[in-house]
Amino acid sequence: MKLQRKLMIAILSGILLIASGCSNKSGDNKKTNQENKAETIKNFEIVEAKSFKVKNIRGIGYPGNDNALYLAANDGLKMYNDGKWTKTTTNQHDYIGFQALESGFLSSGHPQKGTGFSDPLGLVKSTDKGNTLQKLALYGKTNFHFTASSFSGNGLYVISEQPNDALSLGVNYSTDNGGTWKKSAFKDFNADSLGMMAVHPNNGAIMAMSTRSGIYYSTDNGNTMKLITDPIMVTALTFIGDSILFSSVENEKILLKTINPASGEQTSIAFPFLDYDNPITYLTVNPKNTNQMAFTTYKNDLYESSDGGKNWRNLLKDGKKELE
Incomplete structure (x- = not known):
């Protein structure tokens, strides 16, 4: 039971209980034309990080x-x-709900103090490594802990923890970069929680969600969901081409696998041993080179592979990069 409690605490970063809610800071700034423009911060540079x-x-x-x-x-x-x-x-913003795109990245979160951005950030996008941020939706009004996007950018999903004029409670999707939103109906979704989402790199209508009772898969923007795994605890997932790379916790072991949603065929991937209370929290695959993949853990370890998971490099241990 002690291990079970530790595991449940660990996966809270990857599984969201909508019933519990989450308070978001709300900005009372009125929108101006300036808010709809990209905002440039002076003295922006990318420098070597020798230790952090x-x-x-x-x-x-x-x-x-x-x-x-x-x-x-x-x-x-x-x-x-x-x-x-x-x-x-x-x-150096507190980027929450970070998603890599073909053109850059999008995120939510809270701004670095003194940079002039409203808090929270809503949904913002950068095409220049974070030098400028374009406001996509709900700037200064909402923070999204759970977001997902296709690599191509043609499908965007958020979990709204509090309903507002633009979003319904639960999963909402946009096909126009956050300009308008529709609620995903989630028909045939029987899990007791909402969790991490992933979107097909090229087809924004195809998405999947990890839950405490398996992976649910959709080809119609989350309006109809299908359970494609056994009822297992899934803590992280991402697409690898048309298949899904995911991590599960089964029989007190942390596993890494791929699944073909069409056939249900699964393949196991070897990776460095992780303690039971240190589950995988984020997974990513480079859509331009699917042999390149990485994952993080609850204790802030980071591993990367450049050969499809045959060999792994430990890039961070307990979140640390030591001075060499």
């Missing part, structure tokens, strides 16, 4: 306009490429 410690990992991904693995943290972006870590000198 990440307190909270908010997401990972491979933006299509760069060659690096991006790690979103509570103090901004960290980027890893060719054995070297870099970071931004400003715009």
